[in-house]
Amino acid sequence: MSLIRRRKSLVLFDLDGVIVDSRSNMEAAWTAVMRDTGVTVPFSAYFAEIGRPFQDIMARLGLAHDGRRIEATFRRTSSLLLGETPLFDGVEPMLAAAAASGVKLGIVTSKDSARTQLVLDRLDVHFMIVMTPEERMRGKPAPDHLLYAMAMCNIDPAETIFVGDMESDAEAARRAGVDYAHAEWGYGERPDHYSLSAASPAILATQLFG
Incomplete structure (x- = not known):
């Protein structure tokens, strides 16, 4: 299905579940959190919330009171394993x-800047803009980062598409007024509202750039 309004000048990608297959990395990091901090919330509950900023996830899981310590443990373990975390085929x-x-x-x-850079260092392509969480803007599903990225690239929403894999990605795109491409190879169910959906990176490449 494709409801793309026009050819795009700017393509914005989510990272986890779209570029990098980081589920096993996140599970190992969450296992370390449970071991080192005493958290009993299962990984499945954490994983159901991915796509949002880490501290927003902590609040939704009832862990905001210890969120900073949990995040430090999570980041440390995740960073150590990122070099062996695979990119998706294609x-x-x-x-x-x-x-x-x-x-x-x-x-x-929604991945922090240090770990994002560890992934991007493995890619032989130039990204004009890289948006990671920071205090001045709300994270997904708010549209702030998408709107800022378009402004910095001097591209209108009608000329932009966001490629994601979670409901929070689709909602951010909707609120930013941009088309949304759902990566079916990722982690989330296809949302009700999307502009196109692709089963693989190769198919998405054909749809957008072929």
């Missing part, structure tokens, strides 16, 4: 096709 050719098409590329993720 992501690198998809990004190469995007770059060759001449569109501008960006990242909008």
Whole structure:
């Protein structure tokens, strides 16, 4: 299904579940959290909330009182394992096709800047804008990071598409007034409202850049 309104000049990608297959990384990090902090909330509950800023997830899980310590433990373990965390099959050719098409590329993720950079260092492509959580803006599903990315790239919403895999991604795109492409190879169910949906990076590359 494709409801794309026009050819795009800016393609913004989520990171986890779209570029990098980080579920096993997150599970190992959450296991460390449970071991080192005494948290008893299961990984499945944490994983159901991914896509949002970490401290928002902590609040939703009733862990806000210890959120900073939990996040420090999570980040430390996740960072140590990121080098062996795989990219999704077909992501690198998809990004190469995007770059060759001449569109501008960006990242909008709820992963912190240090771990985001560890992933991006593995990719041979230039991202014009990389948006990670910071205190001045609300995280997804709020549209703030998408709106800021478009402003910094001097691109209108009608010329932009956001590629994500979670309901929070789709909601952020809707609130920002941009088309949403759902990565079916990721972690979330396809939302009710989307502009296109692709079963693999190769198919998405054909839909957007072919």
